[in-house]
Amino acid sequence: MKTASGAQLDFGRLALLVLMLGVGWYFWDSPVFWPLKVLVVMMHESGHALATLLVGGSVDRIHLAANESGSCLSSLPPGFFAKVTVYSGGYLGSAVAGAALLLATFRFQLRRWVLGAACVWLTVMGLLYAGDLFTLAFCLGTALVMGLGAKYLPDGMVDVLNLFIAAFTALYAVFDLRDDLWNSAVRSHSDAALLAELTYVPSIVWAVLWTLLAVGLLAVAAYVSMHAKPKGLQMPSVSARARRA
Known part of the structure; x- marks a missing residue:
């Protein structure tokens, strides 16, 4: 299968991505994955923080909790747009992070740069x-x-x-939105509820909108990653490793 640019679908990459998603899904409740879940919560709160800075506000502090909850306390400039942007920044921020990781890992094959960037980001935010x-x-x-x-x-x-x-970040981003979309108890205390109070648009509408945007973004990132021609630092495909073995 080829894209318009001639890039072919790498079935090795696709199989590996599906495998990683399956492992994350099957062992979702395993305590081994607790640090990764808190890491994605930090991505969520970083989305709020970045949105705050983009609209000219200031971030006071970020809290993470062992129960996988979090909060970003900010001072926002007055205005409807600023609040909508910041309230939406968490859910969309984690989806953007998942898409960026897919592209950096599969398409650009940045290897150690991905871990290095995560190290710098966490140090600065902390x-x-x-x-x-x-x-x-x-x-x-x-x-x-x-x-x-x-x-x-x-x-x-x-x-x-x-x-x-x-893979886990992408999966968690979708699961995070799923909880707000289908669990009314969670949704009543979520960012969607804050936006509902601000806009009078029901929280479930915001949850649906964020889900469509997040899933669409992740789907596009996965599609581009699976079809991309390797550039720069390259990680051999699964099929190439098998042939050498």
């Missing part, structure tokens, strides 16, 4: 905005793990780790 000891410890501890992995892990292990983080 030092600037952590509002409690748990948030600071999680950000700096995870940043240390990412940094050590970027420096010392073999290339194959870096590849597997990047692939799984990308």
Whole structure:
């Protein structure tokens, strides 16, 4: 299967992505994946923080909790647009992060740069905005793990780790929206509820809109990644490794 540009579907990449998604889905409730879930919550809150800065506001502090909840406390400039942007930044931010990870991992094959960028991001967010000891410890501890992995892990292990983080982030972004869409108890305390109060548009409408945007973004990122021609730093495809073996 080819795109208009002539890039072919890499079935090895596709199979690996499906495998990673399946592992994440099947072992979703395993405590082993707890750090990854909190990591994606940090992506969600970072989306709020980035949106706040983009509209000219200031971020006061970010809180993460062991129960996989989080909050971003900000000072916003007056205006309807600013509030809509910031309230929407969390859900869409985690989806954008998942799409960016898919592209960086599969298309651009950045390997250690992905872990290095995550290390810098977590360090900056922790030092600037952590509002409690748990948030600071999680950000700096995870940043240390990412940094050590970027420096010392073999290339194959870096590849597997990047692939799984990308797949898990995309999966969690969709699950996060699913909970707000179908669980009315959660939705009543979510960003969708804040937007419903602001706009008088029902929270479930916002949840549907965010879900469509997030799923569409992730689908496009996955499609482009699976069809892209390798550029720059390259990770051999699964089929190429099999032939050499």
